[in-house]
Amino acid sequence: MDNRSIGFFDSGLGGLTCIPYLTAALPEERIIYFGDTARTPYGSKATSTIRNFSMQIADFLVQNDVKMIVIACNTVSSICLEDLQFRFPEIPVVGIIAPAAEKVAASCGNENRVGIIGTKVTIRSEAYNRLIRELKPELEVYSEPCPAFVPLIEEGIIRNDIMDMTIRYYLDDFVLENRLDTLVLGCTHYPLIRDRIERFYPDLRIINPSEEIICSIQQILTERSMLAIHSERENIFYASDLSENFMNMIETIFSSQEMKVQFKNLDIENTRK
């Protein structure tokens, strides 16, 4: 048993899309979430910048005594999962790409045609393609960066014509020309526009890494006897900018859940002494 919290982090509010799946599968667990809303979006930034920000945040989570770090961000997972695992050998560090790639390999036959969408950094890293190729070399995998999705979602522009037009701008040719039947939402923000995507491409099978990562978390905690039981900790949501959008999004995501949450503003740049 280990009643310490699980540390989640993302460039902004995207990583929040993992939380309902976690609370459904592992209701005893408590979390500390950090969203870097003051510096979002990450997905078009230099890898050195992203690495620097991620180290700062992971240090903060470890200082707050988390039992596990979950990188609830595809961009960060694609470029510095190993760096973070090396920096914190004493606690498990889980990335979001491997669980989703495993799901693709396990659930797709050779005839399937899989598309990956994500930020520029994630797509350029080819992290998904590489992992899927290792697991199932026969599979055809295509990928497409969609850099406008995250900033629009962070601005709360989700249910309207601009988002619909942006979806069709990125996906019409990509889905149709490659005759895709499976689409991986390779960014934790994208589940927030999943229903909009499904309206245009109702036959696509969607793979959601924010859901798949929960199996990995459960497996690791179970294997290491680290599951929580009656933890008295609270769920805490930190944001480097406690903006209206962040608060609204937490409300949207948790509106159907009975969950005590605490919000805190955190000046991440000054957490290291």
Place this chain on the structure above:
Amino acid sequence: MDNRSIGFFDSGLGGLTCIPYLTAALPEERIIYFGDTARTPYGSKATSTIRNFSMQIADFLVQNDVKMIVIACNTVSSICLEDLQFRFPEIPVVGIIAPAAEKVAASCGNENRVGIIGTKVTIRSEAYNRLIRELKPELEVYSEPCPAFVPLIEEGIIRNDIMDMTIRYYLDDFVLENRLDTLVLGCTHYPLIRDRIERFYPDLRIINPSEEIICSIQQILTERSMLAIHSERENIFYASDLSENFMNMIETIFSSQEMKVQFKNLDIENTRK
């Protein structure tokens, strides 16, 4: 005579739109520009976050011996011009809102109908409305936040259907219902989509603060005998994330100019000891 550089800063690449006007009017001046591309956009963030970032950047510019600070960002100007003037009493600190408000008051008659567009923070501050009301109380002024413009521009999404649709989403009702004849581009990023806006509303008279601010700079430097003559300094462009978008934008803006520039990546968070 004062051959030190003028310090410019913005949340990202928007402030670059001032530079061609500066080099045309004052070719002897040299500049140090800082774009906070690692933390852009600012316009929907909490005012405390924006103030904190702005102080960091201004400190950096002053450490680099600038003779003047130009806040080439409406969001920052709208909430912390006075804080920065108070912090650095020994050098002039110029905001971008007052020169544009003065232009509106001087060039509009009472029959004109003026619209201000900007980020959420700028519009909520009512800085433009307040200044214009002081100068010309009879004028009808309307304002509208357009939060998607900056993130799209920072992603390089400028000349395509998504931007056009976003322009019409924000401006169709605003311009037509208020029967506007004058539009203030109350964000330094917006001149980059000026031609797209003009395509849809060809009769609108556009007021561009990135151009108007140059008169204030010239006037202050002249009054204080601080104009440069044969300065041997280089123009230096710092960015907290030297991303592809930033480099491309500098190239777009300066492609027609013969200007020696130097790019530097700067970890702004670690400039204060």
